[in-house]
Every structure is written in structure tokens, then in C-alpha cells.
Amino acid sequence: MSDRELNAAAVAAAQAGRRAVLATVVRAKGSTPRAAGSKMLIGADGELVGTIGGGCGEAEVLEAARQVLETGKPRIVQVNLTDDIYSWSPAVCGGVMEVFVEPLGSLRPERSDR
Numbered sequence: 001m002s003d004r005e006l007n008a009a010a011v012a013a014a015q016a017g018r019r020a021v022l023a024t025v026v027r028a029k030g031s032t033p034r035a036a037g038s039k040m041l042i043g044a045d046g047e048l049v050g051t052i053g054g055g056c057g058e059a060e061v062l063e064a065a066r067q068v069l070e071t072g073k074p075r076i077v078q079v080n081l082t083d084d085i086y087s088w089s090p091a092v093c094g095g096v097m098e099v100f101v102e103p104l105g106s107l108r109p110e111r112s113d114r
Helices: 003-016 055-071
Strands: 020-029 039-043 048-050 075-080 096-103
Touching: 003 020, 003 039, 003 048, 020 055, 039 055, 055 075, 055 096
Parallel strands: none
Antiparallel strands: 020 039, 020 096, 039 048, 075 096
């Protein structure tokens, strides 16, 4: 998915007044599935557009997105993809990503009651 397609989906959601959040990888250190700048749009209805890497890391971001949708407060999620002695997952990449999760604002014109 190109940035252009993701941006178009974000604008469409905002114009329609659909609640959504935007997750952006702001820092990637070591081996990570996606680089800084990768984005994913998460709709309140569960719609996903784009990816920040999939797997357990993306699941952490989806949980944070639900919290951001509830509170309206942005947050940074640190996704640790390093292996430890107890890890059984073959999907462990070996890096760490920081993902900024922010609510999308509405682009609907405000109604004037004047």
C-alpha cells in the first residue's frame, strides 16, 4: 500500500466523520519489519489500512489504538521485537520500534448555530 492510498483513506475517514487513529513508526532500531515512516490507519469499526509489520507487534499497536479511540489522547508505543531466552516465536526480528498512535480529527465543517 502506498502512502498516497493510505492518506486518501485517512482523508476519506476524516471527511465522513468516522473515528480512526493513525499509527506511525517514528523510530526503528535494529532489525524491524518496517522502517520509520511506515503507517497504518485503524478504524473504530476494525478497518485496517496499511501495516506497521504484522504479528505480535502490530497487535500491541492495535490494543493501544483502542485506548486512543476511547480517550482521544495520543501515545507512543514501544514495540520490543528482541528475542529473549524464553521466546519461542520465530517472528522475533531483533529490533525495537516506537509507534506514535494519534486520533484522526474530523474534516467535517463545523455547524454554525447562528
